[in-house]
Amino acid sequence: MAQDAPAAGAGAATSPAVVIEDVERFYRIYDDAAGKPTAEQLQRDYLDPGSEGLHQFAKRRDITGARISDTLGKRPDLYADAKRCMRVLPQVRQRLSQALHTLGELYPEADLPPVTIAVGRGKPVGIGYPDTGLQIGLEALCAVEWLNPDVEDRFVHVIAHEYAHVQLAPETANLEQPTVLERSLVEGAAEFAAELTSGKVAYSHFDALTRGRELEIETAFKADMDKTDTSAWLDNSSVEKPGDLGYWVGYRIVKAYYRRASDKRQALREILRMQDPKAFLAESGWYPGIRLQEKGR
Structure with a gap:
């Protein structure tokens, strides 16, 4: 934390939920299909039973089983490579929960909707709204190597940045x-x-x-x-x-x-x-x- 941050009030905030289970379900389906799940499998077994955050992500960015399948066919390395980013998600969740708890303490008016890390169709890296929370595309953020070569750090700091956008005045x-x-x-x-x-x-x-x-x-x-x-x-x-x-x-x-x-x-x-x-x-x-x-x- 910056050295001159204001003192946080004890117990002033709780941490928002950080949901990573959608990623785990996607890669179970992916592995079972040897990296080539069908559009129907992706829709039925990944998207339909997904978290509310994943449903919002799909709705706002037109993510369907067919569109993921299409991206998988064109860019298979994108999803294969993203498995290394999946492995750091437990540590990301722990660090991010603390960072967002700090935000709530330093800014008590903060909206604290959930963060959902899921697998999408290659883009965008993330979207966020005060009512539905923040959704991050694992494979999209994993691919942005130039932001920070350390995967865990990249996810923590980029998601903290994107979460701040949820707090900004809409008119600005x-x-x-x-x-x-x-x-x-x-x-x-x-x-x-x-x-x-x-x-x-x-x-x-x-x-x-x-x-x-x-x-x-x-x-x-x-x-x-x-x-x-x-x-x-x-x-x-x-x-x-x-x-x-x-x-x-x-x-x-x-x-x-x-x-x-x-x-x-x-x-x-x-x-x-x-x-x-x-x-x-x-x-x-x-x-x-x-x-x-x-x-x-």
């Missing part, structure tokens, strides 16, 4: 045509919440990409921050070229805001319930190249 998180600044602050708030609760940000690859280039990158960001074309800063990562530097700049703005605040608990609330991104930026004291080293470093 669901803007129809957000600016670079607005989208970056949404992602930066989630990155900061992940660090505060799980110990590290989700997008750990930024350290190597940005070291010594802070002023250069953030000067370019400042010039672009009012644009509604976000493609240079967000949603532009690939295996060949990790990107999404808007996440990193947004995180640094949020961290600057938190560091300036005398009331850390209230600052976290203001971060997660952000109403006016431009005012938030002004109050953060952020400027291109700002130094934000941890205390004692």
